Structures are given as C-alpha cells and as structure tokens.
Amino acid sequence: xxxxxxxxxxxxxxxxxxxxxxxxxxxxxxxxxxxxxxxxxxxxxxxxxxxxxxxxxxxxxxxxxxxxxxxxxxxxxxxxxxxxxxxxxxxxxxxxxxxxxxxxxxxxxxxxxxxxxxxxxxxxxxxxxxxxxxxxxxxxxxxxxxxxxxxxxxxxxxxxxxxxxxxxxxxxxxxxxxxxxxxxxxxxxxxxxxxxxxxxxxxxxxxxxxxxxxxxxxxxxxxxxxxxxxxxxxxxxxxxxxxxxxxxxxxxxxxxxxxxxxxxxxxxxxxxxxxxxxxxxxxxxxxxxxxxxxxxxxxxxxxxxxxxxxxxxxxxxxxxxxxxxxxxxxxxxxxxxxxxxxxxxxxxxxxxxxxxxxxxxxxxxxxxxxxxxxxxxxxxxxxxxxxxxxxxxxxxxxxxxxxxxxxxxxxxxxxxxxx
Numbered sequence: 001x002x003x004x005x006x007x008x009x010x011x012x013x014x015x016x017x018x019x020x021x022x023x024x025x026x027x028x029x030x031x032x033x034x035x036x037x038x039x040x041x042x043x044x045x046x047x048x049x050x051x052x053x054x055x056x057x058x059x060x061x062x063x064x065x066x067x068x069x070x071x072x073x074x075x076x077x078x079x080x081x082x083x084x085x086x087x088x089x090x091x092x093x094x095x096x097x098x099x100x101x102x103x104x105x106x107x108x109x110x111x112x113x114x115x116x117x118x119x120x121x122x123x124x125x126x127x128x129x130x131x132x133x134x135x136x137x138x139x140x141x142x143x144x145x146x147x148x149x150x151x152x153x154x155x156x157x158x159x160x161x162x163x164x165x166x167x168x169x170x171x172x173x174x175x176x177x178x179x180x181x182x183x184x185x186x187x188x189x190x191x192x193x194x195x196x197x198x199x200x201x202x203x204x205x206x207x208x209x210x211x212x213x214x215x216x217x218x219x220x221x222x223x224x225x226x227x228x229x230x231x232x233x234x235x236x237x238x239x240x241x242x243x244x245x246x247x248x249x250x251x252x253x254x255x256x257x258x259x260x261x262x263x264x265x266x267x268x269x270x271x272x273x274x275x276x277x278x279x280x281x282x283x284x285x286x287x288x289x290x291x292x293x294x295x296x297x298x299x300x301x302x303x304x305x306x307x308x309x310x311x312x313x314x315x316x317x318x319x320x321x322x323x324x325x326x327x328x329x330x331x332x333x334x335x336x337x338x339x340x341x342x343x344x345x346x347x348x349x350x351x352x353x354x355x356x357x358x359x360x361x362x363x364x365x366x367x368x369x370x371x372x373x374x375x376x377x378x379x380x381x382x383x384x385x386x387x388x389x390x391x392x393x394x395x396x397x398x399x400x401x402x403x404x405x406x407x408x409x410x411x412x413x414x415x416x417x418x419x
Contacts (some may be wrong), residue, residue: 017100020125027129028260033105046073051081064088086119112258133175134417143315145327152391159401176288226293230317268338277341289321366398
C-alpha cells in the first residue's frame with residue numbers, strides 16, 4: 001500500500017530542504033517514514049543511513065562524523081536509535097550549513113530526548129508524519145480545510161452530494177491509515193497487526209525512552225485512555241482504574257504521546273471568556289488502534305444501541321479530527337489548533353486558527369441530519385469571536401452540503417477528502 005501512495009508531505013519536505021539545513025520527519029512507527037525517506041533520497045541523490053539496522057547503528061555510534069561527512073545530502077532513518085549523531089551533525093553544520101544537508105526520521109518526538117532537542121536549535125525544521133489520510137488513500141488532492149480558511153462560502157457551494165453509507169464510514173474508521181493494517185488480507189489479520197504494533201511500541205520504543213517501575217501496567221493504561229478518546233482528559237479516573245498514582249500516570253501519558261499512540265488536543269480560547277475550560281481533550285492517533293483497543297468491530301458499531309452509538313460518536317470524532325489535522329499539517333498558514341469548551345457545557349470539537357487569528361470551527365455529528373439547535377455551540381463561539389470567525393462547520397453522516405445561516409454550514413464528513 002505505502003509504495004503506491006504519494007504522500008503530500010513529500011513535496012513539503014522538498015520545499016523545506018530548499019531553505020533549512022536539517023528537516024526532521026517525525027511520526028509513529030510503521031507509518032511509511034522509511035519509504036518516504038527513500039523517495040526523497042532518490043530525488044536528491046542522497047545517501048541513506050538506516051539506524052534500525054544494527055550494523056549501521058553500531059557504525060554510526062562508533063564514528064558518526066565520518067559517516068555523515070561530505071557534500072551529498074544524508075538521510076538518516078530512525079535517528080533516535082543513535083542520538084550521538086546529532087552532535088556530529090551540529091559540528092558538520094558549524095563548518096557549513098547549506099540548505100538540504102540532512103533529512104532525519106524518528107518514531108519518537110524530538111523533544112523526548114533532552115540533549116537532542118537542544119543540539120540543533122534554530123537549524124531544524126520539523127514535519128509531522130501521520131497515518132495515511134483518506135485523500136492519500138483515494139489518490140485525490142484533498143483541500144477542504146485550505147478552502148474553508150480562504151473562501152468558506154465558495155467551498156460549501158462547490159461540494160457535491162455524498163454517497164457514502166453509514167457502514168462505509170464505520171469501515172473507514174476501523175481500518176484507519178496505517179499502510180500495513182490497510183493491506184491486511186482479512187479483519188482478523190488487521191487486528192493481529194494492530195495488536196503487534198501496540199505491543200512492539202510499548203515494549204520497545206517506550207522502554208528505550210524510560211525505565212518504568214510499573215511498566216506492566218502501561219498497556220492497561222493505554223486501554224483506559226482509549227476509552228476516553230475524543231473526551232476531556234480525566235487522568236485521575238484512568239489512574240484509579242489501573243491502580244497507579246497521579247504522578248506516575250502523568251509521566252506514562254507523556255511517554256504514550258512521545259511515541260505517537262495518543263495526543264492531547266489543547267483547549268483553545270482559554271482567555272476568550274471567563275467560562276472557557278483549560279482542559280485538554282484526549283485522542284488516540286489512529287482510529288483503527290482506538291477501535292481495536294476498545295474491541296469495537298464493524299458489526300458491533302453498526303448496532304443502534306445507545307451505548308454503542310456513543311462509542312461510535314467518539315471514534316468518529318477522533319477519526320475526523322485526525323483527518324483535519326493531517327490537512328492542517330500541510331499548510332504553512334495554520335498557527336494552531338484546539339478544542340473549545342465552556343463550563344456551561346458548550347463544546348466545539350476542533351478549532352483551526354490561521355496565523356492572522358482567523359478561525360474555522362468544527363463539530364462532528366453521527367446523525368443523518370443536523371437540527372438547528374445542534375449548532376448552538378458554534379453560534380456561541382461565533383458570537384464570542386466576532387469577525388475573525390470565518391466559518392463554523394457541522395460535519396455529519398448525511399448527503400447534502402449547505403449553508404444553514406450566517407457563517408454556519410453543514411457538510412457531509414466524506415467531503416473532507418473529496419477532490
């Protein structure tokens with residue numbers, strides 16, 4: 001699968017290489033970073049050092065300066081396996097820091113390595129690598145977010161009707177965006193791959209970052225956190241369920257973020273009103289991982305049971321937020337993202353802020369229609385923000401895109417990745 005997909009971040013990387021001496025591509029393992037790195041190397045005539053290979057890793061650890069020296073671009077895969085290479089890169093750049101000198105990939109967040117995080121300050125451009133977007137999978141140039149940030153009214157007018165069924169949405173959610181999971185021959189094989197992916201990440205990547213006193217509870221904690229996906233983070237509840245103290249739970253949660261299993265979506269607009277909440281929302285990075293951790297199958301998610309409908313709503317929100325954040329990562333004009341929630345119970349699932357302060361806000365709905373009363377949180381945010389509020393969008397499982405009222409629109413979920 002990953003060999004057939006053109007990643008949007010490929011062109012972004014080449015653009016950054018024209019200006020920055022070091023470009024870092026960071027994201028979860030098995031997301032296609034190595035394939036992307038080799039594609040970059042082919043275009044640039046670069047050398048590739050794969051630090052997942054033990055012999056290469058040992059050679060780099062023993063003499064990094066020699067292996068990265070020269071005028072040719074050097075691509076280093078999984079650089080965190082031998083972080084000493086960063087000191088050698090810094091020394092090399094002190095002698096000459098032409099653009100496009102190094103491209104690195106890592107399956108651990110750069111700031112998880114304290115010494116490494118400081119070595120290349122001011123010389124490093126970081127790009128996130130997410131699981132495949134739905135548009136990348138379909139081979140289309142998706143740009144809904146970019147259009148909403150520039151001409152929301154025009155964007156809504158040009159959207160065709162949706163033909164995606166509820167069951168097709170469920171299949172997309174449980175399949176996710178990891179190339180190897182998508183190419184599995186059966187749902188059972190996909191579940192097995194996800195189980196192995198989670199286990200390997202916990203046993204290998206997390207333990208390379210930290211010695212854990214109660215590491216055997218990390219998997220249980222991840223399962224509890226998956227149950228909070230698309231919800232306001234409740235660390236105390238997760239700690240209590242697993243039997244960990246609050247401080248240990250906080251540190252383990254940070255580790256799970258650093259290896260890209262979960263992420264915290266920060267509160268947005270904390271100073272907007274005195275009633276705004278400052279608590280982050282939790283999301284599992286990939287919806288297939290969330291569904292598997294919660295043992296939610298397509299058959300179960302298709303049931304019209306109230307509890308299942310709630311679980312589907314959370315999975316759909318994490319899925320949609322993930323797709324929109326992928327598009328945001330391709331735009332230089334995006335300054336930040338978050339969720340907006342008030343102590344009165346009003347909630348907007350995602351706010352994307354442009355670098356000039358203008359925003360587009362999103363609410364995710366599991367219904368086939370959106371009554372006007374369900375737009376109340378978007379109305380309140382529109383009133384609080386004023387002119388910088390470009391558009392509020394309710395994404396739903398219905399067929400038609402339309403404008404409901406001033407700057408408030410209703411759009412089918414699958415129009416996110418429509419060409």
